Amino acid sequence: MEDSQIETPETMAKLALAVLIAALRTMQLVYARSGTTGQKLGDAMDGAAEPLVEALTAKLQGKTEKLKNPHPKNSLARFAWVVGRLGGWDGYDGNGYKPAGPKTISIGLNRFDAIREGWEMKKDV
Numbered sequence: 001m002e003d004s005q006i007e008t009p010e011t012m013a014k015l016a017l018a019v020l021i022a023a024l025r026t027m028q029l030v031y032a033r034s035g036t037t038g039q040k041l042g043d044a045m046d047g048a049a050e051p052l053v054e055a056l057t058a059k060l061q062g063k064t065e066k067l068k069n070p071h072p073k074n075s076l077a078r079f080a081w082v083v084g085r086l087g088g089w090d091g092y093d094g095n096g097y098k099p100a101g102p103k104t105i106s107i108g109l110n111r112f113d114a115i116r117e118g119w120e121m122k123k124d125v
Contacts, residue, residue, distance in 0.1 A: 026106045028076070033084060033099055035070075035077035044076055052119050053079050056112075060085040067091045083108035086115075 006012045025044070032039050041050055050073070057069045060082060071078035084100030085091060087108025093099050100108070 022106070026102050026109060029080040029083055029105045029109070030100075030102050032076040033080040033105075035075065037076065039076035041074050041076055041079050044079070047074070049116060050074055052116055053082055056082045056086070056115070060091075062091060080105070083112055086111040 006015060028044055031037060032044075041047060041053065054073065057078065061068045069078055069081045071081055080100070083105055085108070087100060087104035087106070089100035089104050089108075090097070
């Protein structure tokens with residue numbers, strides 16, 4: 001925000017709101033990643049994205065049980081797992097491995113949003 005060179009308070013307020021939305025979206029997934037919040041996918045986004053989440057889950061899962069998405073379908077934790085993998089997380093958790101953090105989730109959300117845009121464009125054709 002400091003480097004934005006914005007001169008009016010109204011524009012600064014809009015930028016601050018956009019940054020806040022991005023941060024809240026990221027942190028919501030960071031907290032949901034373990035599955036303990038019990039949130040559904042619809043709590044964070046349109047449920048119409050569920051087929052895309054499942055397609056990405058199938059693509060991003062590994063062959064071993066440890067690299068499979070352990071969360072139930074239509075859960076926010078399942079989506080957070082996908083976003084973490086898109087952000088570069090290796091899929092391992094525990095025994096010295098760390099879950100996807102805010103930076104990884106943020107990168108993954110950017111990738112997911114781009115993939116979703118293409119997915120929706122394909123549906124419109």
